[in-house]
Every structure is written in structure tokens, then in C-alpha cells.
Amino acid sequence: xxxxxxxxxxxxxxxxxxxxxxxxxxxxxxxxxxxxxxxxxxxxxxxxxxxxxxxxxxxxxxxxxxxxxxxxxxxxxxxxxxxxxxxxxxxxxxxxxxxxxxxxxxxxxxxxxxxxxxxxxxxxxxxxxxxxxxxxxxxxxxxxxxxxxxxxxxxxxxxxxxxxxxxxxxxxxxxxxxxxxxxxxxxxxxxxxxxxxxxxxxxxxxxxxxxxxxxxxxxxxxxxxxxxxxxxxxxxxxxxxxxxxxxxxxxxxxxxxxxxxxxxxxxxxxxxxxxxxxxxxxxx
Amino acid sequence: xxxxxxxxxxxxxxxxxxxxxxxxxxxxxxxxxxxxxxxxxxxxxxxxxxxxxxxxxxxxxxxxxxxxxxxxxxxxxxxxxxxxxxxxxxxxxxxxxxxxxxxxxxxxxxxxxxxxxxxxxxxxxxxxxxxxxxxxxxxxxxxxxxxxxxxxxxxxxxxxxxxxxxxxxxxxxxxxxxxxxxxxxxxxxxxxxxxxxxxxxxxxxxxxxxxxxxxxxxxxxxxxxxxxxxxxxxxxxxxxxxxxxxxxxxxxxxxxx
Numbered sequence: 001x002x003x004x005x006x007x008x009x010x011x012x013x014x015x016x017x018x019x020x021x022x023x024x025x026x027x028x029x030x031x032x033x034x035x036x037x038x039x040x041x042x043x044x045x046x047x048x049x050x051x052x053x054x055x056x057x058x059x060x061x062x063x064x065x066x067x068x069x070x071x072x073x074x075x076x077x078x079x080x081x082x083x084x085x086x087x088x089x090x091x092x093x094x095x096x097x098x099x100x101x102x103x104x105x106x107x108x109x110x111x112x113x114x115x116x117x118x119x120x121x122x123x124x125x126x127x128x129x130x131x132x133x134x135x136x137x138x139x140x141x142x143x144x145x146x147x148x149x150x151x152x153x154x155x156x157x158x159x160x161x162x163x164x165x166x167x168x169x170x171x172x173x174x175x176x177x178x179x180x181x182x183x184x185x186x187x188x189x190x191x192x193x194x195x196x197x198x199x200x201x202x203x204x205x206x207x208x209x210x211x212x213x214x215x216x217x218x219x220x221x222x223x224x225x226x227x228x229x230x231x232x233x234x235x236x237x238x239x240x241x242x243x244x245x246x247x248x249x250x251x252x253x254x255x256x257x258x259x260x261x262x263x264x265x266x267x268x269x270x271x272x273x274x275x276x277x278x279x280x281x282x283x284x
Numbered sequence: 285x286x287x288x289x290x291x292x293x294x295x296x297x298x299x300x301x302x303x304x305x306x307x308x309x310x311x312x313x314x315x316x317x318x319x320x321x322x323x324x325x326x327x328x329x330x331x332x333x334x335x336x337x338x339x340x341x342x343x344x345x346x347x348x349x350x351x352x353x354x355x356x357x358x359x360x361x362x363x364x365x366x367x368x369x370x371x372x373x374x375x376x377x378x379x380x381x382x383x384x385x386x387x388x389x390x391x392x393x394x395x396x397x398x399x400x401x402x403x404x405x406x407x408x409x410x411x412x413x414x415x416x417x418x419x420x421x422x423x424x425x426x427x428x429x430x431x432x433x434x435x436x437x438x439x440x441x442x443x444x445x446x447x448x449x450x451x452x453x454x455x456x457x458x459x460x461x462x463x464x465x466x467x468x469x470x471x472x473x474x475x476x477x478x479x480x481x482x483x484x485x486x487x488x489x490x491x492x493x494x495x496x497x498x499x500x501x502x503x504x505x506x507x508x509x510x511x512x513x514x515x516x517x518x519x520x521x522x523x524x525x526x527x528x529x530x531x532x533x534x535x536x537x538x539x540x541x
Contacts, residue, residue, distance in 0.1 A: 157407075166372055166383045173370035176332075177450060178358035178387035 005131035007252040008245060013137035014207065014220075015244020016144035017043070018263075020199035021221025022228065022236040023151065024192030028079070029230045030168040031188035034093040038078045040218025041101040042193045046071040046200030047209040048112050051119035060122070068197040075193015079186045086182070101214055108211035116213070121205025140202040147198060148237055151191075155233075164188060196221075216260050220244070223267035229274065242266075285310040285485050286331070286454055291340030293326055300326040302509040304340070308454075308487060313480040315500030315517075316489045319530050323509040324489045325367075328456045331487075332364040333357045345453065358387045361453035365460055369439035371431045378427040380446055381414040387450025410449075417445040420478075422471055437464045444475070455479065455486045461495060473499060497521065505530065 021039050028036040050067035058066065082088075082096040121136035128138075155161040167174040167184040174181050199217070200209060209217075220243060227239025243266055247259045286308040293301050301323040308314045316324050329335040331342060333354040342350040349357055372380050418424045421441040426434065434442060440460060447455060457476070461469045469492070476499055480486055490496045496503060497517040505513040505520060507529045513520060520526055 162379075162383060163386060165375075166386075169372040169374050170370060173372060174383075175354040176358055176364065176370060176387075177384050177446060178355045179383075180353075180355045 002131040003252065005129050006133065007248045009128060009131070009133045009141075010137055010206070011245035011248030012241055013140040013244070014203065014248065015224075015241035016140050016237075017199040017203040017217070017240075018220035018224045018243055019237040019240025020144055020147060020195045020202075021217055022224030022240050023148070023233045024075075024195040025222055025225035026228060026230055026233055026236055027164075027195070028185075028188045028192045029225070031164055032079075032083055032093070032185040033090040034083060034097070034185075035090075035222075036078070036082070036189065036192055037094065037097040037218060038075070038082075038101045038104065039192060039196050039221055040214035040216070041104045042071050042075050042078075042196030043200035043203070043217045043221075044108060044209050044211070044214050045074055045104070045193075046197030047119065047204030047213075048108060048117060048200075049197075050201045050204065051117045052112075054119050060120075064201045067201050068194055071197020071200065072190050072194035075196065076186055076190035078193070079189020082189070083182070083185050101218075105211045105214065112211070114210065116208035116210040117204070118206075118208035119204050134206055136202075136205045140206075143198070143202055144237075147195070148233065151195075151233060160187070216263070219260060219267070220247075220263045223263045223270070226267050226270050226274075239270075285312075285345060286487075287343040288327075288331065289341045289343070291327070291330055291342065292338050293330055293335055294338055299323075299509045301330065301506075304506070304509070304511055306504055306511065306514075308485060310485055311480075311483050312501045313476070313486045313488065313499055315496035315503040316487055316506065317491075317493055317496055317503060317520075317530070318506035318512075321508070322506040324506055325458055326509075327506070328364060328458050328487070328489065331454075331456060332362055334364075358450065361387075361451070362456070363387065363447035363450055363452035363454070364456040365440065365443045365447055365458060367440070367459045367462060369436065369443065371439060371442060373430070373432040375431055376427070377423060377429050377431050377434065377442055378411070378414055378418065380431045380442055381417055381449055382410050384417075384446035384449030385410045385413070387452070414445075414449060417448045418442075420448065420475060421445045437468055440464075441472075448479075453485060455484055457486065457488045457490075459489055459491060461490055461492050469495070 021043055024039045024042070025036060028034055046067050049070050050064050053063035053066055078097065078100050081100060082093040122139055124135045125132045126135050126138060155165055163179050164184050164187065166177070167179055167181045171181045223243055224236045224240035227242070228235035243263055247262045250258050250262050288304060288306045291301055291304045292299060304323070304327060316327065318324055326335065330337050333352060337350055341348060344360060344362060349360065372383060415424060415427065418427055421444050423438060423441055423445060426438065431439070431442060444460065461472055464472060473495060476486065476488065488496060488500065500517060502514065502516055503520045504511055505526050512529060513523045513526045515523065
């Protein structure tokens with residue numbers, strides 16, 4: 001029973017990271033129609049930058065915030081490279097993000113080496129229904145929920161958020177009312193960077209990250225995003241959590257090496273079942 | 285206000301507009317008429333930035349705008365209402381109109397980005413203005429509905445309301461009356477007259493020639509992409525070239541109906 005709760009909570013925590021990464025996919029895809037394959041890379045950036053800053057004696061909190069914002073800036077730059085040239089088709093932009101993510105892996109090895117790195121988290125453990133759970137994992141869940149609330153308030157209430165929603169809804173009409181749709185695209189990459197960075201910073205203390213983490217993180221995030229039809233942020237959260245929990249249960253009771261396969265299977269199943277609604281979304 | 289000089293645009297060797305020059309002074313209501321394919325909509329698309337000219341220039345408020353993208357021209361105060369609806373389908377009617385306030389932030393994107401959501405007063409102001417704009421076009425009762433659910437004629441009125449939110453200095457109306465019933469046409473004419481009286485510069489493309497004759501200060505007549513006449517409604521009515529190219533045919537057509 002204790003084992004089960006441990007798997008459950010750590011699954012929810014990893015699922016939250018998938019959801020943050022997945023919502024990055026959603027935000028960029030809605031505004032630019034590009035599937036941003038640097039999404040996992042941005043999470044790795046977040047985790048690794050945080051580890052370096054913490055070693056450089058920045059206090060907890062500040063280091064993590066700086067790391068998240070740095071990931072946001074890197075996301076912005078990636079967005080500019082991938083979609084900056086006017087009229088670049090989404091498929092070409094996708095290939096550019098794929099290239100950027102490969103380049104970044106080389107960059108990670110150059111600066112941080114090949115070994116997985118785990119920056120210190122908040123440490124300690126908390127009792128949850130009799131099971132000892134690392135407090136960091138609970139922090140992941142709390143911060144993710146806050147991030148999702150802020151994200152949806154941002155889209156519904158803020159001036160820029162409404163501009164992003166308008167640009168996503170109908171780019172031609174958005175231009176008519178004076179919205180710079182290209183800038184909104186860059187901005188969406190920046191937001192994706194912040195979301196990815198946040199995921200990396202939160203997850204790295206319990207699940208060490210390295211240059212090779214970008215693919216499993218991106219896959220998990222993408223599966224969560226597909227669960228949300230690549231449009232719904234809240235369904236992405238649900239998808240991430242389902243995926244995280246199933247993955248942890250499989251890892252706990254069967255074998256740890258099946259996690260990525262579980263994500264892939266889930267993604268394939270959803271894509272085949274929901275194929276029609278996904279392609280309808282594409283057609284718009 | 286608007287000076288179009290020798291504007292040309294060709295599609296695959298065929299000129300949609302050829303050497304078109306039009307000057308619209310501030311506060312004027314300019315009618316633009318001509319048979320199908322005369323290049324009226326192309327002219328509007330060029331002014332709004334949806335198409336790039338092959339040659340010629342467009343000056344607006346004393347500055348060249350012909351190289352600016354659509355959203356920059358919108359911020360300068362050029363608003364277009366297209367025949368086809370260009371709405372945000374997932375938003376309510378009111379939200380669609382509120383988004384129109386973007387064009388009024390002439391300070392540009394950076395200033396807009398720095399505005400915080402906490403500025404509730406501004407939000408409330410925009411909401412009130414959006415309601416007022418909907419009232420002007422007679423859609424106040426529809427404010428909370430989905431924009432997609434509106435019939436086409438009302439979607440166009442919604443576009444007018446959205447354009448008004450941007451406080452445009454030049455309003456381009458591309459056949460706003462097409463597909464409307466007689467009573468709706470009357471309301472629309474009244475709205476256009478009212479905006480004109482308030483000093484807005486307006487260009488109006490309309491198939492309903494009698495409506496244009498009634499509303500416009502001056503009329504520009506296009507045929508096969510070229511300006512064939514320009515003058516007051518009375519002058520246009522008497523112009524032989526116009527009668528031959530267009531009005532004659534139209535009158536005969538009207539008789540046949």
C-alpha cells in the first residue's frame with residue numbers, strides 16, 4: 001500500500017512536469033501551428049542552469065527563478081530562429097526546432113558533461129497517508145497547479161493573453177485589429193520556454209537531467225498535449241498526470257525501462273482514436 | 285488624409301488595378317463603384333496592406349504606408365470591413381468587439397504588453413465602449429452569444445462594431461449592404477451617415493448604386509482596374525463614360541428585374 005502511494009505521488013509529480021512541457025506544446029501550436037520540438041530541451045536548460053546557479057551560490061528561489069526566466073529567453077530565441085522569417089511553413093519550422101534541439105544536446109555535453117545532474121531541491125520528506133514522500137515531489141504538484149491557474153488567467157484576462165488568443169483563433173482577423181501575429185508567435189515560444197524551464201527546474205532534484213533527457217521529457221509532454229487535442233491546456237494537465245501515474249506504476253511493478261514506451265503507446269492510442277478531431281483542428 | 289498615387293497591381297499579367305490615383309480628404313465619404321472585376325476590392329486590399337502593389341504609393345496622414353504590414357496600418361487607423369466575415373469564432377460577440385480596441389493602442393505592442401491585467405478600469409472602459417459599439421450597429425442584444433452563431437449580415441455588422449473600437453481615422457467598407465434585407469440596409473445607411481457626420485473619413489464600395497449616390501460626397505468609378513470618372517454623385521450620374529461602361533448596363537439590368 002505504501003509502495004502504491006509512493007508510486008502514485010511520484011507519478012503525479014512527473015505527470016505535472018509532462019503537463020507543463022505539454023502546455024508549452026499547446027501554446028506554441030495554437031498560435032503558430034508549429035510543433036515545437038525544443039520543448040524537452042527547454043526543460044533540460046531549466047534544470048541544468050538551475051544546478052549551475054545553485055553551485056554559484058545563488059540562494060534557493062532566486063536561482064530557480066533566474067533559470068526559468070533564462071529558459072524563457074532561450075525559448076524566445078528558438079522561436080525567432082524557427083518562425084522569424086515571414087511565411088515559413090509550420091512544417092519547416094518544426095524541422096528547425098528539431099535541429100535546434102539536436103544542437104542544444106551538443107551544447108549540454110560541452111558545458112555540463114554527459115552525466116545526469118541533479119541540483120538540490122528543498123529536501124526533506126513528508127508523510128502522505130503513511131508513505132514517506134520527498135517534499136520536492138509535493139512542491140512540483142503545488143507549483144504546477146499555481147502555474148496552470150496563472151496561465152489560464154493570463155489567457156483569459158490580460159491584454160496580451162487576449163491578443164494571443166485572438167492570433168490563435170484567426171490570424172487574419174487579428175492583423176485587422178492591429179495585432180502583430182508574428183510577435184505573438186515569438187511570445188508563445190517565450191511562454192513555452194518558461195513552462196519548459198519550470199518543468200525542468202522542478203523535476204531535476206528528484207529525476208536527474210542530462211543531454212539525453214530532452215527526448216523522454218518531450219515525448220511525455222507531447223503525449224499529454226495530444227491528450228488535450230493540442231489545444232486544451234487543462235486537458236493537457238489531466239493527460240500529463242494520467243501518463244505520469246501509469247508510467248510510475250509500470251516502472252514500480254513491472255520494469256523502469258518501460259516508461260518511454262508507455263508514453264509512446266498512450267500517444268499512439270490517442271492519436272488513432274482521436275484522429276478525426278485532431279485533423280479537424282489542423283484543417284482550421 | 286489618403287493619397288493613392290499611380291497604384292498598380294497585376295495578377296499573372298492581368299492588371300486588377302492599373303495606375304489608380306485617388307485622393308480622399310479628411311472627413312469625406314467617398315463612394316467607389318464599378319462593375320464586377322473593376323478592381324474595387326483590390327484597391328481596398330492594397331490600402332489595407334493585404335496585398336502589395338507592384339507600383340505606386342499610398343500616403344496616409346502624410347506618411348507613406350505602402351510598405352507597412354497589415355497590423356501597423358490598422359494601428360495607424362485604417363480599418364477594413366470585408367464582405368466575408370473575419371471573426372474570432374471561439375469568442376463571444378462582445379469579446380470579438382473588445383479585441384478591436386487593440387488597433388486603438390497607437391503606442392504599439394510594447395506599451396500594450398506592459399499594461400497589466402490589474403488595470404481593471406481600462407478593462408471596464410473597453411467593455412463599456414464595446415457595448416456602445418454593439419448598440420450602434422444594433423447588436424447589443426446579441427453580446428453574449430457565440431460570434432459563429434450570428435447570421436452573415438450580423439457578422440458583418442459585428443465587424444463594423446469591431447472596427448469602430450479601434451477608433452479608425454479611415455474606414456473602408458467593402459459592400460457592407462450585400463445580403464442585407466431592406467430594413468437592415470436602411471439601418472446601415474443611417475449608421476454610415478452618422479459616422480460621416482461625426483467626421484470619420486469613409487470609403488464605401490457598394491453594388492447598390494442608389495445607396496452610394498445618396499450617401500457619398502464624391503464617387504470614384506473604376507472599370508477594368510482604371511479610374512474612369514470621379515466627381516459628385518450628380519456629375520457621375522451625367523458622365524457619359526460611366527453611363528456607357530456601367531450605369532447604363534446597371535439601369536437596363538434594374539429595368540429587367
